Amino acid sequence: MANIRTEFAGLRLKNPVMTAAGPASRDGMTLLNAAAGGVGGLVAKTVSVRPADVPRPNMAALKEGRVGSRRGILNAELWSELPVEQWLEKEYAIALSSGLPLIASVGYTPEEVSKLGPKLEKAGVHAIEFSTHYVGGHVEIAKALREVVDVPIFAKISPKVDVVEVAKSLETHVDGIVGINTYGPCLRIDIETGKPMLGSSDGFGWMSGTSLKPIAIRCIADIARAVKIPVIGVGGVSSGADVIEFTMVGAQAVQVCTAAILEGSTVYGRIAQETTAWLNNHGYDSLDDIRGIALRHMDGSAKLIPPPAVDMEKCTLCGLCPKSCVYGAITVDKKRNLFEIDKDLCEACGMCISVCPYHALNAA
Numbered sequence: 001m002a003n004i005r006t007e008f009a010g011l012r013l014k015n016p017v018m019t020a021a022g023p024a025s026r027d028g029m030t031l032l033n034a035a036a037g038g039v040g041g042l043v044a045k046t047v048s049v050r051p052a053d054v055p056r057p058n059m060a061a062l063k064e065g066r067v068g069s070r071r072g073i074l075n076a077e078l079w080s081e082l083p084v085e086q087w088l089e090k091e092y093a094i095a096l097s098s099g100l101p102l103i104a105s106v107g108y109t110p111e112e113v114s115k116l117g118p119k120l121e122k123a124g125v126h127a128i129e130f131s132t133h134y135v136g137g138h139v140e141i142a143k144a145l146r147e148v149v150d151v152p153i154f155a156k157i158s159p160k161v162d163v164v165e166v167a168k169s170l171e172t173h174v175d176g177i178v179g180i181n182t183y184g185p186c187l188r189i190d191i192e193t194g195k196p197m198l199g200s201s202d203g204f205g206w207m208s209g210t211s212l213k214p215i216a217i218r219c220i221a222d223i224a225r226a227v228k229i230p231v232i233g234v235g236g237v238s239s240g241a242d243v244i245e246f247t248m249v250g251a252q253a254v255q256v257c258t259a260a261i262l263e264g265s266t267v268y269g270r271i272a273q274e275t276t277a278w279l280n281n282h283g284y285d286s287l288d289d290i291r292g293i294a295l296r297h298m299d300g301s302a303k304l305i306p307p308p309a310v311d312m313e314k315c316t317l318c319g320l321c322p323k324s325c326v327y328g329a330i331t332v333d334k335k336r337n338l339f340e341i342d343k344d345l346c347e348a349c350g351m352c353i354s355v356c357p358y359h360a361l362n363a364a
């Protein structure tokens with residue numbers, strides 16, 4: 001049985017799946033529900049010196065395409081709508097009663113984090129993450145927080161900054177980097193009403209969920225290659241396969257926000273179980289065995305693959321790959337049990353390999 005315990009910056013987690021700052025970590029009870037749902041560590045909603053005044057509606061599911069699959073959400077939420085005093089007096093204590101490591105999230109200016117940091121530490125949180133969400137000033141905030149607290153501190157980075165430059169500038173000031181926050185601004189219109197889906201002043205919102213994952217994976221790969229401190233991945237995690245992918249680009253743990261909003265608090269335990277199952281099925285003992293293995297293939301040289309070969313033991317002749325072969329190189333005929341790749345037409349673009357749900361195609 002693979003072991004998915006993880007340890008970073010002195011925090012010990014029974015599994016690498018954490019909550020992320022957001023509505024699914026909005027108070028102590030919500031965090032306790034996450035604990036009951038199998039989460040490995042808790043990150044609370046961002047607090048600041050005053051409660052946020054949020055527009056409504058502030059969340060919209062991104063239902064794309066004919067089938068309306070949920071690729072994520074747009075949100076115009078801000079930080080916690082609860083007064084920080086309530087967090088200090090009540091909410092952190094409720095979350096701490098779970099016995100899990102608890103990371104508070106705080107924003108946004110150096111003055112604000114210096115004021116709140118010691119109070120968060122006194123409330124018993126095990127670490128503090130600061131959120132800059134496009135306001136910048138990362139190093140000044142990190143220094144301000146480092147001066148006033150002893151617990152580990154983590155910087156949460158947004159995808160639109162130069163993540164390598166920012167991570168390097170932070171490396172000596174923080175105990176880890178969390179990437180990434182939502183991407184935006186973005187806009188969606190409800191075509192039945194002709195109005196923006198969100199109630200912010202310009203209708204704009206910030207994107208999260210599955211659509212964000214390729215950006216998050218790229219950012220984590222870049223950050224993990226740039227710094228030696230722990231990196232925590234967040235952005236579109238909704239399955240064990242996502243945890244594996246983030247780990248392969250160097251993540252030490254992951255956070256989950258949108259999937260918990262869409263699926264509820266049992267999502268964390270499901271993701272953790274799927275992670276263990278993947279490691280077991282692939283013969284690995286722990287996440288350490290695969291951490292960063294994808295980075296060595298990102299050496300700056302372009303790759304060339306030959307036309308793919310098919311493993312007929314795995315192929316079900318489902319017919320997905322010929323549909324997405326723009327070069328018309330694949331023929332599938334279920335009646336004749338036939339699968340053929342015309343090597344003269346095949347451009348070795350790799351599309352068929354990526355669409356096959358059964359991993360039946362491989363670069364030969």
Ligand SMILES: Cc1cc2nc3c(=O)[nH]c(=O)nc-3n(C[C@H](O)[C@H](O)[C@H](O)COP(=O)(O)O)c2cc1C
Pocket residue numbers: 020021022023045046059073075076077078079080105131156180181182207208209210212234235236237255256257258259
């Ligand atoms: C509705 C909503 C509210 C959020 N609030 C915060 C917040 O208060 N502080 C913060 O640092 N990130 C916040 N985030 C960003 C998430 O923590 C996370 O970085 C981002 O959504 C990407 O992860 P996901 O794809 O799993 O949602 C929020 C995200 C959403 C969707």
